Amino acid sequence: MSSTAVHQQLTCFHCGEDCANDKIMLEQKVFCCDGCKMVFQLLNQNGLCEYYNLNEKPGISQRQPIRRDKFAFLEDPKMQDKLVHFRDNTQTHITFYLPQVHCSSCLYLLENLHHIEPGVISSKVNFTSKEVTLVFDENQISLRETAELLTSIGYEPYISLNDLKNEKPRIKRSMIIQLGVAGFCFSNIMLLSFPEYLGLADADMGLQSVFRNLSFALALPVFFYSAIPFYTSGWKGLKHKFLNIDAPIALAIIVTFGRSVYEVLSGTGSGYFDSMTGIVFFMLVGRVLQDKTYQQLSFERDYTSYFPIAVTVVKDNKEIPTALPDIKTGDTLLIHSEELIPADGILTRGKALIDYSFVTGESIPVSKEMGEIIYAGGKQTGANIELLVIKEVAQSYLTSLWAGDQFKKSSETKSISFVHLLSRYFTLILFSIATIAAIYWSFHDSTKVWNVITAVLIVACPCALLLSNTFTNGNILRILGRNKFYLRNAQVIEDIAHIDHFVFDKTGTITTTKEQEVVYEGVKLSWMQERAIAALAAQSNHPLSKAISSFYKSPEQLPEVTSFIETAGKGTEAVVHGQLISLGSKSYITGSNEKYNPVTQVWLAIEKEPVGYFSIRNHYREAVAPLLKALGNKYKISVISGDNAAEQQNLVKLLGNDATLLFNQQPAQKLQYIQQLQQGGAKVMMIGDGLNDAGALKQSQVGIALTEDSNNFTPASDAILEASQLSKFMKLLWLCKANKKIVMAAFVLSILYNIVGISFAVQGMLSPMVAAILMPVSSLSILLVTFGSSNLSARLMKL
Amino acid sequence: MSAIIILLFASISVAALFLGAFLWSVKSGQYDDEMSPPIRMLFDHKPAETKEETNI
Incomplete structure (x- = not known):
């Protein structure tokens, strides 16, 4: 009985994550971290615990603390002017994008912000677009403080470079209004037309002209207002010397209307007003259904949505938050841990461990020494670093990817239905x-x-x-x-049906970055040694270390670790159970100078004696093997990867020898490969996940962005597919056909x-x-x- | 005959009233966010209100 109690996993009352122990408690509730406890305390004090009643464990994990002066840039008046949309002496209006919004509890808490902070006058959540519009009094609370207030309760506003460009596309309501008007007029004209079809008695002939003229009057708004989309679209087509389907439709509408007007005015008949308005109504219904867009998704994201709006510039030993476009060559940037590097620069201080997965697809962070060049788009995973800007944001390597021709391709060159x-x-x-x-x-x-x-x-x-x-x-x-397969528009369905060559990205697309497979090769280890390795690996935040520690995961307490040393980018060592254990790269452990290392390996030494290594590779998604097999029977497949060739043999096993496999591909090379295929007459579908695939996604006939969760950011694409649905891909393809x-x-x-x-x-x-x-x-x-x-x-x- | 005409105009003006209401609701943004209003109306604001009273 007692053993079940021991193994019952404790979960955080706030966010529902696993708790390591029950040390963090308040009012008999267990929390995973102090951050979660603090949020609970804050809500409890302000009588907002309804938050926890609406949904079970609705909170957002607070384990990763947010840097204290992260929103310092919001004090810059220039920045404020760009973000705030209304301001007077008593009120300031601002809209923040909060990607964390996910349930009714979120809505409840965010709309009750004024109970926590009286300076907030009102707050309104738009659930579909995950935005909150705040009205607050700047005499009581500053813009920076409102952002920090939201952050403190777990809703960190996402402010990106894209917000500076501003001018959000407004929701198009005109089509709905046109539809409403057409529906009203159509139904009334129908009503008025029936008596005449059924035959009026001679005595009621006086009614006939009333009915006819009334129908005429009701048809006017349909002809002059509701049918506008057909005229404009038809006219646009004719101007480009292209006869689209709307031109004959517009012609038919005009002819019907003209003839009906003639009949009514000359008294020769009742016209076809009912047919005309009816057809306009039905066609508008079809258009509205077809153009229904997914508000919460964006298919147009470029690098500006990923870049922060401001970074810290170090000048005369002072840290000044600066808007990204204002960064000049020669500035020194302070990059905090987990921050994206916005401009190409030379590392001047600190040890950099850069995660380039965003740009290249290479999943393992690269370490950089002082004096080395760091390219924009990488994410610093270690401690804070400083770098000297050598190229401005707009000219950096990453942004230059977006300057290519394929991003200027207008929608007209796209395929025609x-x-x-x-x-x-x-x-x-x-x-x-x-x-x-x-x-x-x-x-x-x-x-x-x-x-x-x-x-x-x-x-x-x-x-x-x-x-x-x-x-x-x-x-x-x-x-x-x-x-969970979201298309940009209806034309994509037809494009998908014509695809004959499928190109997959490897990392993050056919493999998942969430799980890793660890295989140990070397001298057999005792159970005690395994526990010791797990304890050492748990000390470091390096992704490979994390993979090893979860490989040896067990509910028991880990042994104690003493004299722990981590050499960034190389390895770690510590004394456990009185034994010196080291984990790290091959050169760190064995001292060999061998550069080429096809498989990602972590070497292990006990008492400075190398005993074996862990090879770590990405885990293939379960759905991938059957999918590739099914696709391979009918179509050509390529796999293209920014990673090294370590996985070549596994991929050949999956795909057979016919498929093309390309490794070490830079984003620009991926794009060129797609172009090559297209020049050979292939209709290409690119399936990728990261910014490194963005060029290829855009160039291909259909670019599909695969995502673990549709709330995440995806690069610009024609369609977004949730990774869990990959097993249904063949069926979805069939449906498009x-x-x-x-x-x-x-x-x-x-x-x-x-x-x-x-x-x-x-x-x-x-x-x-x-x-x-x-x-x-x-x-x-x-x-x-x-x-x-x-x-x-x-x-x-x-x- | 005149009764029919009166009824006709009555019915069309009632329909026009509803059309007006529909247009107003579209223009005032009621169709922009279809998810939060149905959640919002179910909130029991009680705990928050009592807190406000104790504040004063």
């Missing part, structure tokens, strides 16, 4: 039918010519194609989004309607009644077909 090409043929055929019919009738009964031409144009506009396309796309996007077939099927159905409609129209027999019924019926049946078949495909695939 087959829908537009199809609608072109459609329009051509349509015009020839209209012309032939017109010539025929001009010989037989010239009064009917205009009637016939307009009837053909009205009935046969490619709105059915547009409808089937937008509704299918919208529904497929929704299904993919449900499976099914998309086109569904659109085509719905389109064929609509052509059948059109043939029926046109055959009546060319004979001059199409009564407004038939046209009025045919149009909504064909639209609705197309909606049913597209929705039904895309949902059915998803269900077949178990998505």
